[in-house]
Amino acid sequence: MSAFPKLVSEHLCFGGKIGFYRHVSDTCNGEMRFSVYQPPQAKSAPVPVLYFLSGLTCTEENFMGKSGAQQFAAKYGIMLVVPDTSPRNRGIEGEDKDWDFGTGAGFYVDATQEKWRSHYQMYSYVVRELPALIADNFPVQPEKMGIFGHSMGGHGALVCALRNPELYKSVSAFAPIAAPMRCPWGQKAFSNYLGADKESWRDYDASELVLSAKFKRPILIDQGTADQFLAEQLLPEAFEKACAEAGQPLTLRYQEGYNHSYYFIATFIEDHIRHHAIALCS
Numbered sequence: 001m002s003a004f005p006k007l008v009s010e011h012l013c014f015g016g017k018i019g020f021y022r023h024v025s026d027t028c029n030g031e032m033r034f035s036v037y038q039p040p041q042a043k044s045a046p047v048p049v050l051y052f053l054s055g056l057t058c059t060e061e062n063f064m065g066k067s068g069a070q071q072f073a074a075k076y077g078i079m080l081v082v083p084d085t086s087p088r089n090r091g092i093e094g095e096d097k098d099w100d101f102g103t104g105a106g107f108y109v110d111a112t113q114e115k116w117r118s119h120y121q122m123y124s125y126v127v128r129e130l131p132a133l134i135a136d137n138f139p140v141q142p143e144k145m146g147i148f149g150h151s152m153g154g155h156g157a158l159v160c161a162l163r164n165p166e167l168y169k170s171v172s173a174f175a176p177i178a179a180p181m182r183c184p185w186g187q188k189a190f191s192n193y194l195g196a197d198k199e200s201w202r203d204y205d206a207s208e209l210v211l212s213a214k215f216k217r218p219i220l221i222d223q224g225t226a227d228q229f230l231a232e233q234l235l236p237e238a239f240e241k242a243c244a245e246a247g248q249p250l251t252l253r254y255q256e257g258y259n260h261s262y263y264f265i266a267t268f269i270e271d272h273i274r275h276h277a278i279a280l281c282s
């Protein structure tokens with residue numbers, strides 16, 4: 001049984017409540033932060049749980065503050081859990097140097113390289129430690145678990161679901177880094193966290209994983225056409241091609257004129273929460 005995390009602040013919202021928490025993580029070897037939205041339904045019975053993984057530079061706050069997700073989590077009776085995007089303040093040389101690597105950019109991988117591996121274990125943290133802590137301490141139905149995310153977090157959500165179809169009943173993404181082995185953000189993160197052997201990178205690339213994955217439930221992706229990162233970093237067309245090859249059901253929607261921001265996320269958030277509710281609340 002994991003210890004109850006330390007509550008930093010709490011806010012009522014749409015009849016439920018948002019809490020910001022800190023705890024000492026065994027997996028990431030130090031303090032980690034996350035936020036939880038408990039819908040009003042959770043006061044009387046356990047509810048399904050939906051994890052949101054955020055993008056580069058984000059903390060556990062961005063999604064709670066900007067997406068407008070709570071009103072829909074309240075409508076459908078789903079708990080939202082939002083982890084931070086990396087460990088912080090670990091004293092690793094250079095951890096704060098870049099905005100797209102290190103602090104705020106854990107990339108949801110388990111680092112194998114000496115410099116990072118004792119703290120940067122975000123894959124195991126998200127897939128194992130955090131769900132166990134949530135199941136021990138919050139009123140959830142742990143077998144009804146979904147995951148979604150944005151950009152780096154969209155990549156993380158796809159990877160977690162494709163690798164663990166028995167754990168995640170639903171997955172979706174906003175503007176995911178859909179083929180990280182083929183883009184500069186992914187190559188920088190993977191070479192530093194995982195080393196030069198590109199074979200080891202495949203475990204964290206949705207466009208590779210989907211070719212052999214057993215996740216056959218429908219995936220929803222929204223992508224803005226005016227996203228400044230679309231052509232160089234996100235590569236949804238690579239993921240679409242791989243899904244077609246693998247027979248993976250995918251709805252990839254290009255949203256005309258939308259960019260990479262939370263204004264785009266807020267516009268389509270209800271569609272995503274409904275997508276998860278259909279899988280989780282039946």
Ligand SMILES: N[C@@H](CCC(=O)N[C@@H](CS)C(=O)NCC(=O)O)C(=O)O
Nearest residue numbers: 055056057058062099151152261262
């Ligand atoms: N800092 C970068 C942009 C980083 C960025 O767009 N981050 C996205 C995720 S990849 C985000 O969600 N930012 C936080 C926010 O908008 O609240 C830049 O200046 O170009």
